[in-house]
Amino acid sequence: MEMIERYIYAVTQKLPQSQREDIGIELRGLIEDMIEERVGDGEVKKKDVEEVLIELGSPREMAIKYRGTKRYLIGPELYDSFLIVLKIVLISMFAGLGIVFVIQIIIDPVEILDHFVGLIVTLVTAIPQVVGWVTLVFALVDYYGGVQTKDLGLDKTWHPSMLSAIPDPRRRIKRSEPIVGIIFYVIVMVFFAFSSNFFGVYVFNDGGFREVVPFLNEAAFSQYMPLVLLLLAIFIVKECLKLISGKWTMKLVGYTVIINLLGMMVVSFLITGDAFWNPEFMSDLVKSGIVTEGSEGYQIGETIWKNSTRIIVILLLVGLVWDTIEGFIKARKK
Amino acid sequence: MNEQEHIDKLMLELRRGTITIGVLSQLSVPQYGYSLVTLLNEKGVQVEPGTLYPLLRRLEKQGLLESLWDTNEARPRKYYKLSKMGNEVYEQLCKEWEGMVASLDHLIHTRKDEEDGND
Incomplete structure (x- = not known):
């Protein structure tokens, strides 16, 4: 599913190089697990993927949570x-x-x-x-x-x-x-x-x-x-x-x-x-x-x-x- | 902000504080992220994957958890488990938590008793 790849790319490109691959694999596993839970063995539809991604939240917020560092210029x-x-x-x-x-x-x-x-x-x-x-x-x-x-x-x-x-x-x-x-x-x-x-x-x-x-x-x-x-x-x-x-x-x-x-x-x-x-x-x-x-x-x-x-x-x-x-x-x- | 919004905001803070204990409590046996989400939700602790996954990584970085990639299954999964230090921290946290619950219970119930007395 291309949408999943796009999501993972959007999250990981906002993260330090060293963590990208690891988090990418982890996220893909998570998304697949979540989809599987929804549809079971049935056919995966675009709507299911969308729902799962919406549940995970915007890539920006996700990346912020992974980074967890300060988010301001002047404290x-x-x-x-x-x-x-x-x-x-x-x-x-x-x-x-x-x-x-x-x-x-x-x-x-x-x-x-x-x-x-x-x-x-x-x-x-x-x-x-x-x-x-x-x-x-x-x-x-x-x-x-x-x-x-x-x-x-x-x-x-x-x-x-x-x-x-x-x-x-x-x-x-x-x-x-x-x-x-x-x-x-x-x-x-x-x-x-x-x-x-x-x-x-x-x-x-x-x-x-x-x-x-x-x-x-x-x-x-x-x-x-x-x-x-x-x-x-x-x-x-x-x-x-x-x-x-x-x-x-x-x-x-x-x-x-x-x-x-x-x-x-x-x-x-x-x-x-x-x-x-x-x-x-x-x-x-x-x-x-x-x-x-x-x-x-x-x-x-x-x-x-x-x-x-x-x-x-x-x-x-x-x-x-x-x-x-x-x-x-x-x-x-x- | 109305009443419900205040409650939501305070609950969010409460949950954020307790979620770590919840996570540590389940990791004496190895779990991967999503199995932990399901496990916690089944037991009534609401946690979103978007919160849990970064939290697991953070705890691992702090040395409370250990991780292991399992590549034998259909998709590679990262299993997390309490480290030795994580185990000790968890036990100490439990004690603190019980103390906190006891004091708060006491506070809440004395107040209720007083109110009942006034009626």
């Missing part, structure tokens, strides 16, 4: 953090897109309708992406880290003395800290995704907005873009881990070290590429009419520009190093 232990992070990321994405929208209107007020349509299109594509990535990260955390918490819950030898100490206030990570971090990174991400030209000096004259003098070299920067977005995404993962953990532990410090090292590598790589900052920044400023070449203002501007580009990089690196050290110090506190 109850992580679900709350998952919802919080998802909300934060979505809200900050909305905020970022809103700011971008406002900037676009300032830059180009005539095209307001186009910008609005653009905003809607971006929302439609971005929301599933955001939800997808956040879910993926949490599913991975659940898969690799969730098992231990579950084991703890089921541990029969549990004793009140095993309760872990309330973390020292100095070890605790305030919830607001990673939340602010996530909001910041998402907004920066949204900005980069639109245009690195949003980072710059906004020039207005009496009529209103005139132009942006960009800090970054957009032509060269566009090729680094995926790298920067990826790095920001990794930083968001770091903040999520902090939020979930709630306190500094050596494991968390380990992740932070890896992610921050990665961050430092990417930042150094970007900076040493000569085309990172806008090389025309000063002459662009002159063109925009903010300063005139040779004036005192020009020299002050140039000094600030040259120093600040360097200082920002140093601050960024110091910040990453400090983040790591801070975590290490706090994790060591008993």
Whole structure:
């Protein structure tokens, strides 16, 4: 009977390779036994087979019973953090897109309708992406880290003395800290995704907005873009881990070290590429009419520009190093 | 949910818990899946093959049952039988079960007596 073969195939293909054959034979025997009981030595009709298969239930349910393992992506232990992070990321994405929208209107007020349509299109594509990535990260955390918490819950030898100490206030990570971090990174991400030209000096004259003098070299920067977005995404993962953990532990410090090292590598790589900052920044400023070449203002501007580009990089690196050290110090506190 | 649905749901949970004892009780002699279904149903313990077959495999994996393929018959059949550990577990389970029945009986009957007294 082909229907039986189909049923067995449908069940076994949802099971691990190693069990398929065994369960297949067993199921076939069961179905034949059940049919035999129904019809005895008489002729087996299609209806009999159907009835037996209906009694056994859908192949999906049958396979689930055979597998008997967990059937969820994100377990109850992580679900709350998952919802919080998802909300934060979505809200900050909305905020970022809103700011971008406002900037676009300032830059180009005539095209307001186009910008609005653009905003809607971006929302439609971005929301599933955001939800997808956040879910993926949490599913991975659940898969690799969730098992231990579950084991703890089921541990029969549990004793009140095993309760872990309330973390020292100095070890605790305030919830607001990673939340602010996530909001910041998402907004920066949204900005980069639109245009690195949003980072710059906004020039207005009496009529209103005139132009942006960009800090970054957009032509060269566009090729680094995926790298920067990826790095920001990794930083968001770091903040999520902090939020979930709630306190500094050596494991968390380990992740932070890896992610921050990665961050430092990417930042150094970007900076040493000569085309990172806008090389025309000063002459662009002159063109925009903010300063005139040779004036005192020009020299002050140039000094600030040259120093600040360097200082920002140093601050960024110091910040990453400090983040790591801070975590290490706090994790060591008993 | 109405009354009957609540009862059905609770009964399902009760049955799920007791079915293992029922299965272990019949496996001092080797049985294959479907013969066990018939045997249990005859004795008033309702169990579906779709529940029993995976349960047998799970118990075997846990080491409470041993299995053996019999290929001499018309169709190959997997016979299950209590392992040594399974036997010990079963005996302990029986004791626990009897204790549970006794305590629950006590609870149910005291309550009935009180109600009768109030009338």
